[in-house]
Amino acid sequence: SVRKTYRIASIPGDGIGVEVTEQAIRVLKRLEQLLGTFTLDFHNYDWSSERYQKTGEYIPAGGLESLKNHDAIFFGAVGSPDVADHISLWGLILPIRKMLGQYVNVRPIRVLPGLSSPLKNCNTEDLDWVMIRENSEGEYAGQGGITHEKTEYAIANDIAVFTRRGIERTMRFAFETAASRPRKHLTMVTKSNAQRYGMVLWDNVFNELAPQYPEVKTDKMLVDAMTVRMVLNPPSLDTIVATNLHGDILSDLAAALAGSIGVAPSSNLNPTRRFPSMFEPIHGSAPDIAGRGVANPVGTFWCAAEMLAWLGEAKASQSLMEAVECVCAGGIKTKDVQGTANTLEVTEAVIRMLEMDL
Ligand code: NAI
Numbered sequence: 563s564v565r566k567t568y569r570i571a572s573i574p575g576d577g578i579g580v581e582v583t584e585q586a587i588r589v590l591k592r593l594e595q596l597l598g599t600f601t602l603d604f605h606n607y608d609w610s611s612e613r614y615q616k617t618g619e620y621i622p623a624g625g626l627e628s629l630k631n632h633d634a635i636f637f638g639a640v641g642s643p644d645v646a647d648h649i650s651l652w653g654l655i656l657p658i659r660k661m662l663g664q665y666v667n668v669r670p671i672r673v674l675p676g677l678s679s680p681l682k683n684c685n686t687e688d689l690d691w692v693m694i695r696e697n698s699e700g701e702y703a704g705q706g707g708i709t710h711e712k713t714e715y716a717i718a719n720d721i722a723v724f725t726r727r728g729i730e731r732t733m734r735f736a737f738e739t740a741a742s743r744p745r746k747h748l749t750m751v752t753k754s755n756a757q758r759y760g761m762v763l764w765d766n767v768f769n770e771l772a773p774q775y776p777e778v779k780t781d782k783m784l785v786d787a788m789t790v791r792m793v794l795n796p797p798s799l800d801t802i803v804a805t806n807l808h809g810d811i812l813s814d815l816a817a818a819l820a821g822s823i824g825v826a827p828s829s830n831l832n833p834t835r836r837f838p839s840m841f842e843p844i845h846g847s848a849p850d851i852a853g854r855g856v857a858n859p860v861g862t863f864w865c866a867a868e869m870l871a872w873l874g875e876a877k878a879s880q881s882l883m884e885a886v887e888c889v890c891a892g893g894i895k896t897k898d899v900q901g902t903a904n905t906l907e908v909t910e911a912v913i914r915m916l917e918m919d920l
């Protein structure tokens with residue numbers, strides 16, 4: 563059979579983003595050698611806060627166009643104490659998500675073997691969720707402004723934008739995800755008691771679509787009550803669909819409940835495959851631990867597995883995830899998940915596990 567080559571743009575970004583992507587690429591290159599069935603052709607982009615401070619730009623002219631010429635994007639994290647967070651987010655990650663049509667953000671989470679939830683009696687089989695976050699509009703649509711800035715009369719607004727098409731395409735993806743999972747259960751999150759227009763449109767589209775997926779059981783939650791249910795009754799949830807803001811917040815909570823923000827992956831998908839999708843851990847650049855070599859690389863390894871699956875390399879994806887789970891189960895873990903290993907030791911353990919298995 564023909565050996566496939568995938569062109570991957572890697573954007574390590576800032577802080578621990580650089581540390582974890584470097585190790586994940588090492589793991590991927592070893593996996594490529596061991597399997598011998600595909601080639602990963604990485605192109606590194608130095609788009610970072612350092613670059614912004616030198617040149618005034620995160621993404622140089624023509625940069626987004628050049629990303630389109632890839633099969634996937636592998637992203638670390640962006641953010642620096644020296645640059646305001648709204649500048650870094652809007653300078654790098656949000657333009658990529660928006661301009662490449664990555665309209666769903668898929669965030670699987672579960673309690674990996676060997677890791678423990680801060681919740682009592684919450685084991686691997688009790689917390690196994692996929693959160694589908696709308697990734698193109700809502701509260702992060704980018705509309706708004708400020709008038710009378712820096713005076714006591716300052717007026718600021720961010721307009722939450724919800725479109726029927728934006729909601730429907732995300733919900734269809736969520737129904738299909740739920741249908742593909744054993745429990746076939748979808749929970750939709752809104753705040754449609756307080757927000758009477760956009761959130762009610764979410765409710766209405768959900769009610770219209772549900773009969774088209776009769777195999778999927780559904781329920782609805784208000785976001786405040788959802789935080790309680792996630793903490794008190796994790797086994798009652800399976801697939802979750804939420805707006806951009808709610809999905810952002812709930813997925814950090816989900817990661818913490820599964821043991822650490824450092825283990826959670828996310829896929830910014832363009833389900834039409836017209837442009838490449840982007841894979842990134844959900845955490846940020848973690849300036850508090852950056853440069854010390856102690857960041858948990860597991861979330862980024864899980865992202866790598868998600869990327870391989872999206873590219874159609876199911877066996878490679880599964881082998882990688884199994885190796886990561888074996889290493890966690892064996893207790894080779896970073897401090898955020900009650901271990902003593904550093905980033906490099908976890909990485910090398912995963913590589914050794916792959917070498918033994920393949
Ligand atoms: P953060 O996720 O960077 O860190 C939150 C806490 O979790 C910190 O105590 C950190 O040490 C810990 N942590 C995060 N990832 C870890 C890992 N892999 N291993 C061990 N511990 C880990 O969020 P924070 O502090 O709110 O933001 C820091 C910067 O990152 C900001 O500039 C922010 O804007 C940016 N950010 C970027 C994101 C992205 O690139 N997609 C997402 C979230 C934040």
Ligand code: MG
Pocket residue numbers: 810811814844
């Ligand atoms: Mg977030």
